[in-house]
Amino acid sequence: MKIFLVPLLCLLLSFSALGQDQSGRSYVKKDSKVDQLLDAYRKNNRNRGMQGYRVQIYSASGNRSKLLTDREKASFDEAYPGIRSYITYDEPYYKLRVGDFRTRLDAERFMRQISSQYIYSMVVTDRIRLPQLSPDENDPVEAEQ
Numbered sequence: 001m002k003i004f005l006v007p008l009l010c011l012l013l014s015f016s017a018l019g020q021d022q023s024g025r026s027y028v029k030k031d032s033k034v035d036q037l038l039d040a041y042r043k044n045n046r047n048r049g050m051q052g053y054r055v056q057i058y059s060a061s062g063n064r065s066k067l068l069t070d071r072e073k074a075s076f077d078e079a080y081p082g083i084r085s086y087i088t089y090d091e092p093y094y095k096l097r098v099g100d101f102r103t104r105l106d107a108e109r110f111m112r113q114i115s116s117q118y119i120y121s122m123v124v125t126d127r128i129r130l131p132q133l134s135p136d137e138n139d140p141v142e143a144e145q
Contacts, residue, residue: 052128053107054086057118058096069094079117083110084129100128 058072073085073096085098101107107123114121 049127049129050102052126053101053104053123054097054099054126054128055101055107055111055114055118055121056095056097056124057114057121059093059120061092061094065092065094069096072096080114097124097126102128 057076058069060068069087073087076083076085076096076098080098083098084100085096088095088097099107099110101110104123111121111123
């Protein structure tokens with residue numbers, strides 16, 4: 001919550017310097033510190049996520065490796081529409097990693113499920129997207145909304 005309040009508060013304080021020029025148009029005098037705060041806020045948001053696990057199902061290097069990795073991703077996305085897939089480039093390899101698993105156990109379960117199709121799959125540590133929060137049926141606040 002503090003992450004949102006700090007830039008908002010600074011923005012509101014900087015807009016307190018409102019005025020008008022001779023033609024009657026309004027203007028805002030912005031403090032340079034607002035830009036610094038916004039840059040810090042953007043950097044902080046880029047690093048969102050958490051440490052977790054993914055299953056690497058494909059890796060390629062050499063000529064046409066990007067094209068082959070894209071094809072493999074399309075094939076996986078069609079077969080498993082509920083699981084996100086990510087292509088990363090770690091020179092000289094393009095890697096296709098799937099899933100956003102919080103625990104190694106969850107990643108290994110999924111790897112066993114796809115092991116007949118992707119025999120060279122392996123669980124890797126990666127920065128994953130934050131899991132979606134689902135409303136709790138027993139929570140009275142969520143039930144009222």
